[in-house]
Amino acid sequence: MPAIKINGVHKHFGALHALRGIDLTIEQGEFFALLGPNGAGKSTLINILAGLISPSAGEISVMGFDVQKQYQQARQLLGVVPQELVFDPFFNVREMLRFQAGYFGRGRENDAWVDEILEGLGLADKAKANMRSLSGGMKRRALIAQALAHKPPVVVLDEPTAGVDVELRQMLWEFIKKLNREGHTIILTTHYLEEAETLCNRVAMMKQGQVVALDTTSSLLNKFSGKHLRLTLGNVSLPSGIEQLVRHAENGIYTFALDDMAQIEFVLSALRTADIKVLDMQLNEADLEDVFLSLVGESGKDAVRSVS
Amino acid sequence: MMNDAGINSIARFATALRGPWTLLKKELLRFWRVAFQTVAAPVITALLYLLIFSHVLESHVQVYDGVPYTAFLIPGLIMMSVLQNAFANSSSSLIQSKVMGNIVFILLTPLTHVQFFLAFLIAAIIRGLVVGVCIYLVAMWFIDISIANLWWIIAFALLGSALLGTFGIIAGIWADRFDQMAAFQNFIIMPLTFLSGVFYSIHSLPPFWQKVSQLNPFFYMIDGFRYGFFGAGDVDPMFSLRVVGGAFLVLALITLKMLKSGYKLRS
Numbered sequence: 001m002p003a004i005k006i007n008g009v010h011k012h013f014g015a016l017h018a019l020r021g022i023d024l025t026i027e028q029g030e031f032f033a034l035l036g037p038n039g040a041g042k043s044t045l046i047n048i049l050a051g052l053i054s055p056s057a058g059e060i061s062v063m064g065f066d067v068q069k070q071y072q073q074a075r076q077l078l079g080v081v082p083q084e085l086v087f088d089p090f091f092n093v094r095e096m097l098r099f100q101a102g103y104f105g106r107g108r109e110n111d112a113w114v115d116e117i118l119e120g121l122g123l124a125d126k127a128k129a130n131m132r133s134l135s136g137g138m139k140r141r142a143l144i145a146q147a148l149a150h151k152p153p154v155v156v157l158d159e160p161t162a163g164v165d166v167e168l169r170q171m172l173w174e175f176i177k178k179l180n181r182e183g184h185t186i187i188l189t190t191h192y193l194e195e196a197e198t199l200c201n202r203v204a205m206m207k208q209g210q211v212v213a214l215d216t217t218s219s220l221l222n223k224f225s226g227k228h229l230r231l232t233l234g235n236v237s238l239p240s241g242i243e244q245l246v247r248h249a250e251n252g253i254y255t256f257a258l259d260d261m262a263q264i265e266f267v268l269s270a271l272r273t274a275d276i277k278v279l280d281m282q283l284n285e286a287d288l289e290d291v292f293l294s295l296v297g298e299s300g301k302d303a304v305r306s307v308s
Numbered sequence: 309m310m311n312d313a314g315i316n317s318i319a320r321f322a323t324a325l326r327g328p329w330t331l332l333k334k335e336l337l338r339f340w341r342v343a344f345q346t347v348a349a350p351v352i353t354a355l356l357y358l359l360i361f362s363h364v365l366e367s368h369v370q371v372y373d374g375v376p377y378t379a380f381l382i383p384g385l386i387m388m389s390v391l392q393n394a395f396a397n398s399s400s401s402l403i404q405s406k407v408m409g410n411i412v413f414i415l416l417t418p419l420t421h422v423q424f425f426l427a428f429l430i431a432a433i434i435r436g437l438v439v440g441v442c443i444y445l446v447a448m449w450f451i452d453i454s455i456a457n458l459w460w461i462i463a464f465a466l467l468g469s470a471l472l473g474t475f476g477i478i479a480g481i482w483a484d485r486f487d488q489m490a491a492f493q494n495f496i497i498m499p500l501t502f503l504s505g506v507f508y509s510i511h512s513l514p515p516f517w518q519k520v521s522q523l524n525p526f527f528y529m530i531d532g533f534r535y536g537f538f539g540a541g542d543v544d545p546m547f548s549l550r551v552v553g554g555a556f557l558v559l560a561l562i563t564l565k566m567l568k569s570g571y572k573l574r575s
Contacts, residue, residue, distance in 0.1 A: 050415075050416055051415070051416070051574065052412065052415055052416070052574055052575075053574060053575045054570070054574065054575075071418065072418035072420070073418075075416060075417060075418045076418050078416075080416055082409075082412050084409050086408060086409035086410045086412060086413075087408070087410060088405075088408070088410040088413070089408070090337070090338050090341055090342075091334075091337070095337075096413075099330055099333075099334050099413075100413060100417075102326055102327065102329070102330030102333075103327050103330050103331060103413075103414065103417035103418075103419055104327065104417060104418060105323040105324060105326045105327050105418075106326070107326055146413060147416075
């Protein structure tokens with residue numbers, strides 16, 4: 001039985017067709033990434049999965065339970081980390097976790113698990129701190145802890161590392177990886193493509209309410225096996241012959257997407273002819289960002305740039 | 309001896325109860341943590357009303373034979389505070405959770421709409437009753453208050469706070485901002501409570517305003533509650549109880565329907 005099964009899901013917000021027929025199956029134990037620019041429909045899809053909004057058509061099930069018709073069972077199996085940094089100012093961290101577990105029918109017998117989460121997320125010394133007094137990063141951890149309080153087999157993280165510093169991100173991923181090893185299915189949406197690349201075994205890319213790519217991370221990368229030539233040229237105008245190879249240009253640093261090594265000579269000779277000096281040079285393998293940009297296009301590029 | 313299946317089903321029932329019980333406990337703790345504001349403040353307000361109005365009117369007004377004005381005033385003030393605080397509890401909890409965004413923590417759980425309703429309702433009733441009992445205890449210092457029939461008092465206190473707690477849930481779901489909630493409180497709750505006969509018997513009003521007062525559900529809650537203290541009122545308490553009970557049922561059904569459809573909570 002799949003962890004998540006999404007079947008022909010559409011969502012209209014008035015005139016906006018936010019989801020245009022999503023079909024997706026995520027197996028138990030997967031570490032799955034949902035990528036896409038802002039407005040692609042990732043959060044809408046997750047909100048339908050979580051029962052926060054209802055689909056205009058189609059259905060979603062969690063471990064075989066329909067999220068609408070059998071919402072009690074479905075929600076029992078699901079832990080969702082919301083994207084916004086929300087908290088209840090009346091309580092401290094441990095109280096919030098106890099309440100959250102309690103809503104799912106778990107009592108004192110769950111306390112050992114709550115301690116484990118607090119420990120794993122580095123929140124142990126903040127257990128008695130009021131939610132209001134926590135820093136942004138700590139609030140983010142508490143938010144993740146709350147989603148895990150009832151020990152759900154399927155965990156959904158909506159942009160968990162947005163605005164989180166590098167150290168905390170590492171720690172979060174270690175913890176999430178551990179959960180995944182212990183058998184939890186993990187689904188995350190992220191803007192940080194390198195995270196999806198290193199963590200996730202499968203990736204779905206969304207654009208304008210549709211899934212435009214769905215494959216294992218490795219085979220997506222294989223499909224786009226080209227090289228990247230990064231040249232620092234300064235403020236110049238490129239000769240027309242090589243302009244179309246430019247994938248990215250910023251502050252005088254040009255990234256050329258090359259199909260094979262022979263094209264390097266082509267680019268360099270064109271530059272020499274145009275009398276443009278190469279100040280620095282780097283050659284990279286393609287990464288998920290390239291796959292993302294080539295599939296999602298310009299709108300995606302902006303989204304990626306805005307967070308990087 | 310109970311068999312395993314029996315024990316199992318009891319265990320399942322206990323687990324199923326734990327969800328709504330947790331929500332109720334959270335709602336109770338929420339106001340208890342700030343009891344200075346949620347309990348002490350309304351008690352002080354009611355006592356100020358009592359001091360001022362009884363000082364000004366004691367020698368001028370007599371509503372029922374042999375009942376001093378201060379004694380007449382106290383049950384009205386208690387009930388007014390019970391109602392206002394029951395409304396304030398559910399409405400402010402919901403609007404705060406919505407504005408802060410933390411309502412999502414409840415929406416993500418398997419709690420049903422009935423459990424959601426009951427938790428907020430019972431918390432509102434308890435807040436109302438706690439405030440009411442505190443005012444009663446303090447008022448006893450000032451004046452002897454007789455009790456003619458405790459059951460009427462309990463019935464109207466419970467039903468009245470349930471009605472206003474439910475109304476508070478509706479307001480909390482409907483309002484998107486604090487100013488909308490303030491409008492609810494200032495333009496609906498306050499006028500209806502002040503014009504319900506807390507400070508006077510409607511028999512002292514011109515006939516037209518007596519009729520208008522009888523359209524105000526708050527009038528029946530106050531009058532029925534007061535009947536429990538003096539054994540006398542403006543209308544038959546049984547009739548008042550039916551009005552209040554009917555109003556509660558209607559509002560409860562509307563609230564359950566709103567919660568079930570996810571109105572303004574789940575889009």
